[in-house]
Amino acid sequence: MSQCCSADEFIDGDTRSTFSLILSRMFWVITSSVCGILDFIYAQYEWLVGDILGFDHVLLLEYINLLYWPVVIFLVFPLMLLILLYASALFLTIYRWRSHLHEAYHKDFWDGARQTLAVLWEGQASLWHGYAVEGLENIPDKGPALLIYYHGALPIDIYYLISKIYLYKQRLIHPIGDKCLFYVPGFQRLMKVFQVQPGTVEGCTKLLKEGNIVAIAPGGIREALFSHNYDLLWNKRLGFAKVAIASKAPIIPIFTKNTRQAINTLPFGADIFKYIYEKTKWPLSIFYGVFPVKLVTYIGTPIDTSGVDVHPQQLSHQVCEAIEDLRNSYQRPSGSILLALLDRFT
Known part of the structure; x- marks a missing residue:
């Protein structure tokens, strides 16, 4: 019994180690890709603003940073709130039809899928138009x-x-x-x-x-x-x-x-x-x-x-x-x- 337990623990530990290795590799690839993209964007920005237009690209970037938070506060946050409210209203519209959807899925899988999509379109049509x-x-x-x-x-x-x-x-x-x-x-x-x-x-x-x-x-x-x-x-x-x-x-x-x-x-x-x-x-x-x-x-x-x-x-x-x-x-x-x-x- 003790040998079985130790074998299971060995397998679990090996699996966890492999999983952690995969996650770390994925994180490294994603991080490297994002950094590479950001470096490329900054290089293009420096070339366009500094070399082509003749502006001080560092000073311009500081001005852009000054505008960052006002844009986030007055544009991005309200937009996110609007999306959240819209998604909530759409969820409630779907929830109102829950009994019909439950019955449709029990009767026929594809009929249930049609019912679900129909409710989604009905909710979107009502809310947006x-x-x-x-x-x-x-x-x-x-x-x-x-x-x-x-x-x-x-x-x-x-x-x-x-x-x-x-x-x-x-x-x-x-x-x-x-x-x-x-x-x-x-x-x-x-x-x-x-x-x-x-x-x-x-x-x-x-x-x-x-x-x-x-x-x-x-x-x-x-x-x-x-x-x-x-x-x-x-x-x-x-x-x-x-x-x-x-x-x-x-x-x-x-x-x-x-x-x-x-x-x-x-x-x-x-x-x-x-x-x-x-x-x-x-x-x-x-x-x-x-x-x-x-x-x-x-x-x-x-x-x-x-x-x-x-x-x-x-x-x-x-x-x-x-x-x-x-x-x-x-x-x-x-x-x-x-x-x-x-x-x-x-």
Whole structure:
């Protein structure tokens, strides 16, 4: 017995020694790397300020040190406090759904993962954008429906809507994604769990005939990158209309207020980026924003597609007019970010 104990103690001591050695080596590598980076930065600073600009780099560094604590006190500390408060509010939002999450994880692992992400998006939408939905009753509790929406620069409004419908209507939306999304590293599992599909007429028709809800933005990437004034850039696309007619599923028009004030693309160089996109289909642009503006998604009245005389072009025009009516009724023409921020308080 004593020999066993001494062997165990020897193994434990050896393990601890190895672990300590690994930690010390890691600490030495990290410390050396940080010191090397700091030395390089200081050398570049000395070269730029002293040799190129001709200033006293030591004196300038002293002035920078004088500004260090005021910046920390009046900028960094308040920012850290704001992040803490925001994280706390997000935690409480998730905690409110704890019973639903517990039940979902017991039922199906991936359903639990979807529920968790939906709660995260719902909390973030509520806290950062005061997100709201009008017309949620137009989403059917069962049966097929085809959601047609305006594609913002980054369709965060659709992420929020998918989360809200999943949480409050217990229905999983099947979004149609552009082909480029399927090649983004790390996105495959996310797209699989949330049932993102490629946009084929046959595939969408099959989903609708099975009783699912499908979401399509006919403008796609072109509309996301180059529609700066909420213009619908559908480029005579009729695929969604053919899908609706073939499946007899109702079309539900959707528009989100202020989505371009939240995130947008710079108009500078848009002609060059558009030329590149039309030639290569590379979605290049310069994004800016993530402003905490008020976002409201308006869900319009369903459009019946069961008529025997419905033509794809006629149906497309009808849906286009329905979305434009929502835009003209609720979107401010000026496109002011400041006014969109003030919407949070009105």
